[in-house]
Amino acid sequence: MNLKEQFNSMEMNDILLMCIHQEQQAIELYTLAKNQAKHENSRQKFQELIDMETVHKVALQNFEIEHYIDLPPADLKITDYLIEPVLSGNMTAQEIIILAARREGKTAKMYQDLADHFATEKELNTFFQMMADEELRHKHDLETEYENEFLQEG
Amino acid sequence: MNRERPISFNTVPMKERLTIQRQSMPEQDPNIRNCNFLEVNLGLTPAQAVLEAQRCIECKKPTCMDGCPVNIKIPDFIQLICNQDFLGAAQKIKEDNSLPAICGRVCPQESQCEEVCVMGRRFEPVAIGRLERFVADYAMNHGNGAIDLFQKPEPSGQKVAIVGSGPAGLAVASDLAKEGHDVTVFEALHEFGGVLVYGIPEFRLPKSILRKEVATLEAVGVTFVKNFIVGRTMTIQELMNEEDFDAVFLGLGAGLPRFMNIPGENLNGVYSANEFLTRSNLMRGYDFPEWDTPLYRAKHAIIVGGGNTAMDAVRTAKRLGAEEASIVYRRSEEEMPARNEEIHHAKEEGVKFMNLVNPIEFIGDDQGSVVAARCLRMELGEPDESGRRRPVPMQDSEFIMDVDMVVIAVGNGSNPLISQTTPEIETNKWGNIVADEDGRTSMDGVFAGGDIVSGGATVILAMGAGRKAAIAMNQYLKAKVGSFA
Numbered sequence: 149m150n151l152k153e154q155f156n157s158m159e160m161n162d163i164l165l166m167c168i169h170q171e172q173q174a175i176e177l178y179t180l181a182k183n184q185a186k187h188e189n190s191r192q193k194f195q196e197l198i199d200m201e202t203v204h205k206v207a208l209q210n211f212e213i214e215h216y217i218d219l220p221p222a223d224l225k226i227t228d229y230l231i232e233p234v235l236s237g238n239m240t241a242q243e244i245i246i247l248a249a250r251r252e253g254k255t256a257k258m259y260q261d262l263a264d265h266f267a268t269e270k271e272l273n274t275f276f277q278m279m280a281d282e283e284l285r286h287k288h289d290l291e292t293e294y295e296n297e298f299l300q301e302g
Numbered sequence: 303m304n305r306e307r308p309i310s311f312n313t314v315p316m317k318e319r320l321t322i323q324r325q326s327m328p329e330q331d332p333n334i335r336n337c338n339f340l341e342v343n344l345g346l347t348p349a350q351a352v353l354e355a356q357r358c359i360e361c362k363k364p365t366c367m368d369g370c371p372v373n374i375k376i377p378d379f380i381q382l383i384c385n386q387d388f389l390g391a392a393q394k395i396k397e398d399n400s401l402p403a404i405c406g407r408v409c410p411q412e413s414q415c416e417e418v419c420v421m422g423r424r425f426e427p428v429a430i431g432r433l434e435r436f437v438a439d440y441a442m443n444h445g446n447g448a449i450d451l452f453q454k455p456e457p458s459g460q461k462v463a464i465v466g467s468g469p470a471g472l473a474v475a476s477d478l479a480k481e482g483h484d485v486t487v488f489e490a491l492h493e494f495g496g497v498l499v500y501g502i503p504e505f506r507l508p509k510s511i512l513r514k515e516v517a518t519l520e521a522v523g524v525t526f527v528k529n530f531i532v533g534r535t536m537t538i539q540e541l542m543n544e545e546d547f548d549a550v551f552l553g554l555g556a557g558l559p560r561f562m563n564i565p566g567e568n569l570n571g572v573y574s575a576n577e578f579l580t581r582s583n584l585m586r587g588y589d590f591p592e593w594d595t596p597l598y599r600a601k602h603a604i605i606v607g608g609g610n611t612a613m614d615a616v617r618t619a620k621r622l623g624a625e626e627a628s629i630v631y632r633r634s635e636e637e638m639p640a641r642n643e644e645i646h647h648a649k650e651e652g653v654k655f656m657n658l659v660n661p662i663e664f665i666g667d668d669q670g671s672v673v674a675a676r677c678l679r680m681e682l683g684e685p686d687e688s689g690r691r692r693p694v695p696m697q698d699s700e701f702i703m704d705v706d707m708v709v710i711a712v713g714n715g716s717n718p719l720i721s722q723t724t725p726e727i728e729t730n731k732w733g734n735i736v737a738d739e740d741g742r743t744s745m746d747g748v749f750a751g752g753d754i755v756s757g758g759a760t761v762i763l764a765m766g767a768g769r770k771a772a773i774a775m776n777q778y779l780k781a782k783v784g785s786f787a
Binding site for chain 1: 560562563564565607608609612631632633638639662663678683684686692694695711712713718721722729730731732733757758
């Protein structure tokens with residue numbers, strides 16, 4: 149069953165729970181990686197990601213849409229073609245950003261699908277569109293960080 | 303900057319100075335030099351140097367010094383050239399810059415001292431970099447071979463360890479030796495110079511120049527130790543506690559190559575710029591089998607990146623015999639970080655530029671060797687924080703091109719060895735050492751500067767950071783003596 153078919157068979161509350169679960173999973177993964185990380189720099193980076201995902205989870209729990217008002221910036225697609233690293237405590241800063249940006253991209257796609265699914269239900273459509281935009285914004289921020297640090301082309 | 307104006311030796315009337323053309327640097331012919339590793343630029347003649355110096359309009363408030371990260375007294379040395387006192391001019395530069403022959407060759411003067419030269423507002427700026435190179439070379443080749451840096455001072459009785467013999471380390475060594483400290487430079491490789499020796503090709507910076515600069519420092523008492531990896535051979539704590547060094551400067555540079563993380567980067571024939579250039583520059587792979595290190599001689603080489611390292615790599619590939627050596631860069635030429643001179647020289651030598659192109663995969667044959675690159679065409683979108691327009695992939699623009707060698711030149715990171723073996727030294731999330739403006743780290747008596755702190759930057763910026771750290775280290779050492787007394 150693909151995501152769209154899955155949405156058809158779910159109640160709104162279940163969909164929200166699924167999204168919260170998705171964010172929670174990310175928090176747990178990054179927490180695991182932070183606890184396993186051998187270097188303080190990696191632990192810091194994982195904590196930043198945990199904080200980011202926690203904001204998403206709270207937004208879903210409160211179903212708050214007025215928080216997000218800006219349009220998302222252009223998708224730079226920098227990490228779309230890169231090899232997705234496996235989550236571990238030994239990850240380099242470069243791998244952490246790639247992994248996080250790719251996750252944000254996939255989650256943005258999920259929320260966009262949900263927004264499209266609820267195209268005729270204004271409140272839900274707006275909420276999921278905002279969530280998709282928020283994920284894209286984070287992907288953009290991560291890719292900007294990636295570009296500044298790892299694509300100096302010097 | 304308020305300072306006393308130097309004595310004028312320029313006899314050319316002011317109006318006439320504006321009519322003198324900026325002196326071109328004689329160069330090897332592009333079609334000859336792209337087959338050899340001899341230096342491209344041949345240097346100004348004495349007559350050209352005097353003529354160029356006479357272009358200086360002796361501004362009441364000169365701005366050129368502000369553009370130099372080590373504040374060389376540019377108006378002063380230019381006047382000494384007008385007086386044909388070339389050794390005096392070299393001595394004047396050496397007051398602030400211990401590596402003038404190197405900086406005269408590799409500094410991006412067009413974005414530093416020459417960018418703010420007042421002449422440049424209406425005419426071409428005075429060729430300060432070419433003049434610096436001229437007097438430094440003159441001083442090396444005349445008199446005692448190297449001008450006397452300074453009178454040997456009274457020994458302070460304090461020992462300083464410098465980790466890394468790149469531009470930052472050499473600047474610190476020079477300044478602290480002047481203060482009478484017992485300076486030892488530890489180098490991990492078998493030649494001194496750091497990035498100057500492994501990163502910059504012979505055709506841009508001959509190794510003989512570097513060796514002479516190092517010899518000058520040795521002559522004034524600096525000890526150089528090679529094949530010594532701080533963090534492996536001995537830790538910083540051991541240097542301080544067992545070898546009695548009173549202070550340590552970390553100038554390790556940014557020598558850890560970065561890859562793109564796209565499929566196929568582990569194929570044979572795909573190099574980091576670091577490996578490719580180190581094989582050629584440090585190990586003299588271009589002279590194989592005369593020298594032991596082999597270096598792949600490609601037919602169709604692509605170099606990914608748009609900085610000076612990419613230009614050095616592509617020009618090296620061309621000299622090694624590539625029929626086609628191309629720069630593949632995901633932005634346009636306008637956004638390229640490489641010096642204009644390097645881009646110009648590369649084009650003259652037959653290098654092809656494929657701008658707004660980004661590789662997304664390298665494809666191998668059944669032997670595991672790279673045979674092609676899958677690429678996307680890019681277009682420029684909105685500007686980023688630095689003002690450079692950002693490239694975004696064009697839809698349905700994928701294409702494949704045949705290649706038999708790829709060099710990745712997208713940047714370097716810091717070596718994690720020191721942070722792993724000395725956890726007392728704070729590093730940032732990218733692994734760079736955290737140091738204050740004067741180079742102080744979180745560990746007492748340990749200072750740092752250059753690329754290991756700032757990330758990849760220029761030679762002169764590293765030297766500037768080294769000089770600042772040297773001042774702070776000297777104060778630290780004096781205070782240490784005071785506290786014992």
